[in-house]
Amino acid sequence: MAPNRCAWWTRPSLTTCTGTETAADRDEAGENAAALVEVINALRKRWDIVNEPILFGGSAGGSVFLTGSFVPRYGNRYRGVVALGCGGSASWSGALEWDAGQRGSTRLFYVYGDRDPAVADIRASIAAYRGYGFPLVETVIAGATGCGFDDLSAVRDVWERGLGPL
Numbered sequence: 001m002a003p004n005r006c007a008w009w010t011r012p013s014l015t016t017c018t019g020t021e022t023a024a025d026r027d028e029a030g031e032n033a034a035a036l037v038e039v040i041n042a043l044r045k046r047w048d049i050v051n052e053p054i055l056f057g058g059s060a061g062g063s064v065f066l067t068g069s070f071v072p073r074y075g076n077r078y079r080g081v082v083a084l085g086c087g088g089s090a091s092w093s094g095a096l097e098w099d100a101g102q103r104g105s106t107r108l109f110y111v112y113g114d115r116d117p118a119v120a121d122i123r124a125s126i127a128a129y130r131g132y133g134f135p136l137v138e139t140v141i142a143g144a145t146g147c148g149f150d151d152l153s154a155v156r157d158v159w160e161r162g163l164g165p166l
Contacts, residue, residue: 113144
């Protein structure tokens with residue numbers, strides 16, 4: 001659950017979840033990205049878990065959060081397989097806040113429909129991350145609009161295949 005109980009991509013002070021949030025509501029300060037770091041670190045303290053690769057997954061706004069905020073801020077420290085269902089964004093700051101050469105095992109997997117209303121943003125995200133040199137796979141589902149496919153199974157499938165060679 002997002003800190004504001006609405007969406008990870010919206011600023012934490014936005015607590016009225018209407019479903020009509022816009023780019024003006026984005027968490028550009030990265031407070032939610034910092035909150036996810038706290039969660040990851042708490043899990044690592046409590047349990048002896050593998051530090052890399054971390055399996056990240058998001059659909060719609062979750063994918064926007066991961067690509068627009070979390071990876072650009074913390075992708076060098078928290079690396080792994082990033083499954084992005086029906087969403088994605090270029091970095092909200094316009095860049096990575098670290099050297100892309102530090103991406104380690106991180107791989108991005110975009111799964112989206114060719115009729116997704118956010119297809120332009122998703123493709124801009126793909127272009128941006130290709131430009132940073134990230135290995136990525138793009139799967140386009142013909143005729144799907146938004147998350148008009150089993151996006152949760154797509155995340156699981158990405159994790160299963162993402163642990164192997166690209």
